Amino acid sequence: VVGPIDPARGTATWVALTDPESRIYALSSGASGDVWMGTRLGHVAVFDGSRLIEYGAAQGIPDTQIISLADDIEGNVWMGTYGEGALRIARGGFVSYGREDGLSDMRVFTLLQDRDGRVMAVTEDGLLNRFDDNRFIPLPSGLPAPMPMTNSLWHQIVLQARSGDW
Numbered sequence: 001v002v003g004p005i006d007p008a009r010g011t012a013t014w015v016a017l018t019d020p021e022s023r024i025y026a027l028s029s030g031a032s033g034d035v036w037m038g039t040r041l042g043h044v045a046v047f048d049g050s051r052l053i054e055y056g057a058a059q060g061i062p063d064t065q066i067i068s069l070a071d072d073i074e075g076n077v078w079m080g081t082y083g084e085g086a087l088r089i090a091r092g093g094f095v096s097y098g099r100e101d102g103l104s105d106m107r108v109f110t111l112l113q114d115r116d117g118r119v120m121a122v123t124e125d126g127l128l129n130r131f132d133d134n135r136f137i138p139l140p141s142g143l144p145a146p147m148p149m150t151n152s153l154w155h156q157i158v159l160q161a162r163s164g165d166w
Contacts, residue, residue, distance in 0.1 A: 017037070017039065017043070017045055017052070017054065018043075018054055019039075019041060019043070021041065022039040022040060022041045022043060023039060023040040023041075024037045024038070024039055024040075025038055025039060025040050025065055025066060025067050026038035026066055026067055026068050026069040026079075026080075027069065028069035028070060028071065028077070030046075030071045030075075030077060031071055031075055032048075032075070033048075033049070034046050034047065034048045034049075035047045036069050036077055037069075038065075038066025038067065038068070038069050038079055039065070039066055040065050041056075041065075042056065042057070042061055042062060042063045042064050042065060042066060042081075043055065043056040043061065043066070044056075044061060044066055044069075044077075044079060044089075046077075059094065060093065060094040060096075061079075061087065061094065062081060062084035062087075062096070064081045064082050064083050064084040065081065065082035065083075066079050066080070066081060067080055067081065067082050067107075067108070067109060068080030068108060068109060068110050068111045069111065070111035070112055070113065070119070072088075072113060072117070072119050073113065073117035076088050076089060076090050077089040078111045078119055079111075080108030080109060080110065080111045080121060081106075081107070081108060082107055083106050083107055084096070084098070084106060085097050085098035085099075085101075085103050085106045085108060086098075086103060086108045086111065086121055086136075097131075097135075097136060101134075101135045101136055102129070102135040102136035102137055102138065103121065103123065103129055103136045103138075104123050104125050104127045104129055104136070104138035105123035105124045105125040105127070106123075107123060107124035108121045108122070108123055109122050109123065109124060110122040114130070118130055118131060118132060119131040121136065122141070126141060127139060127140065127141055128140075128141040
């Protein structure tokens with residue numbers, strides 16, 4: 001069960017996901033104000049303030065946990081999965097990215113934009129993967145590999161210095 005953040009000051013609207021067993025593992029607010037949710041069961045849902053739309057295997061999302069969400073400078077929404085790489089929701093549909101697209105590891109723990117608006121993915125092998133020219137380029141990060149997990153939870157914190165270093 002989830003609701004939008006402050007639709008009108010002091011109020012909230014509650015909506016329920018279709019599957020009551022679905023736990024939300026990732027939450028993001030897009031540039032349009034929509035609230036995006038990634039679930040343990042491999043679904044993604046978007047709430048626009050009045051209606052909830054859910055996407056799953058029937059729409060091309062792999063049957064894996066959605067563990068990170070982010071939007072990019074073009075308004076696309078990105079999903080990081082627990083074993084199936086990264087997905088981008090573009091105007092034409094879902095686009096998946098894996099090792100064949102330069103991604104260093106198929107577990108994408110964090111997605112974010114750098115200071116130049118480029119999408120970055122932090123993967124289980126401890127590398128940063130920069131999305132450039134429709135493919136990922138792995139970069140050293142200084143993060144431990146494999147990324148440590150505590151009680152099946154991971155921390156989605158990555159910092160970029162003013163100099164541009166990670």
